[in-house]
Amino acid sequence: MVATPIVEVTSAANPQQSKVLKAEVVDLNFHYGSVQALKGINMPLYEKHVTALIGPSGCGKSTLLRCFNRMHDLYPGNRYEGRIKLHPDDTNLLDPKVDPIEVRMRISMVFQKPNPFPKSIYENVAYGLRVRGVSKRSVLDDKVEEALSGAALWGEVKDRLRDLAFNLSGGQQQRLCIARALATDPEILLFDEPTSALDPIATASIEELIGDLKNKITILIVTHNMQQAARVSDFTAYMYIGELVEFDATDTIFIKPKNKQTEDYITGRFG
Amino acid sequence: MTSTVAGIPAIATVPPIVSHRLARRHTRHIKERIIEFFLFLAAASSVFTTFAIVYILVSESWVFFQQVPLRDFLFDTQWTPLFSDAHYGIMVLLSGTLVSSSVALLVAIPLGTIIAIYLSEFAPFTVREVAKPFLELLGGVPTIIYGYFALLFVTPLLQKIFPELPGFNLLSAGMVMGIMIIPYVSSISEDAMRAVPMNLREGSYAMGATRFQTALRVVTPAALSGIAAAYILGISRAVGETMILAVAAGMQPNLTWNPMEPAATVTAYIVQVALGDLPHGSIGYQTIFAAGLALMLITLFFNILGHLLRKYYRQAY
Incomplete structure (x- = not known):
């Protein structure tokens, strides 16, 4: 199971070197109403690396991911405690005084199910810029092309940018959503199980894309697929019932985890 | 055995x-x-x-x-079926219907849409639960009551702004008709907006959009087929509405595009003739069937348009 990833992880030029902190989760507790979903999470996020969150269903990995762009603010009764510090300016993303819209302007997200807007391909990618007030045609054109190229979709759609995004295939829709997230030059890109609704070929292309993107951007990915975590990530956090059990370089987690529970999960003994 | x-x-x-x-x-x-x-x-x-x-x-x-030749029916500019010099220009009645419906839709479509957006995207749960039944009550008020409301309350109010406004006029009838139609527009539009899946909204918020931007740029276009259906239903209601116009807009056939004038609509004319003592089978009596047919063709046209819009905008999200 871990045979192929070893090669890939080592090819990632030993992540422990040249690691710069991009963000830091400090003593994070999160409550859905009266239910505590995250308990005392402490975790670093390194710049231009891929960090994977793994763990069984209900362990809180998506909940943790959605703290980073304050998605929980959309629903009443949710409560954060603790901090997520974003470097280099040390902004606490969870500070109630920090506008969630400001946070989302810096941190983009790609969802589990492709969710293109009921607009043309072009307008989908331009959306983030438009809500930021960019309306100059030349700027939009350049950014749209750049983002679509970045998401490895430009070649497939450049002749039909005016088509409705719904006409694309599932894999293309997800790459469109990645392009949409890239168009605003985010500092961190969040992926919430981005391939769980896709077929294996589309999954492979998304994974390849994540590999390319990490040279430019910090990535945090939730996945329930351990092979995927092994293939795409440099660091892995294993979570269980709201707690962070172990965080380490991905090869360490997959080859010699320190925690027995992590090992059991990795080797498929439970989960 | x-x-x-x-x-x-x-x-x-x-x-x-x-x-x-x-x-x-x-x-x-x-x-x-x-x-x-x-x-x-x-x-x-x-x-x-x-x-x-x-x-x-x-x-x-x-x-x-x-x-009566069809040409006269369509292009004559007088509607005087009961005079000795009879003319049968349906345009006269259609102008009343068109003007009053336009006034009604100018009230109902913007207000209904705004109410739908507010209720679906902004209102807290409790506000929505209280406001919706009240709004739907608005559609349940008998139209004769709206008619007298227009004649005895809205018209005098408008006359304070426009002193030359006659006691019977299309403006006040149209406005009140618009208020009556609001719940039809808002209720169906809101249902369509609420049916837009949450992951589309989340996608928009995640891009840094505000609530307002999300409502206007993502939810509304996604719900467009339902909203179009709501508008079409509103139009059909306006064209077919009878009592408010019969009471508040006057019954004189009048070829006008000015809402400040009194005029009979197709429906008001039908009421007038049907209640009058014209002998069955006379040409005057026959006019109400021709007028009714014209009315039905108009609403049929809008229903087909609505159907096509729905099909055109149907999106698989």
């Missing part, structure tokens, strides 16, 4: 019940057929009624058009 070997008593056998069960199944079958037949009858009655109405309208209009 009675004979036994070595004195072993015969096993008591139950008589076969197959035929009995079959019989029951048979009666059940007949019962179901009867129920089915009544259900079919219920469904067919509405279809039959529609065809009957169309048949009456077309056949009676046929009698009318034997005497």
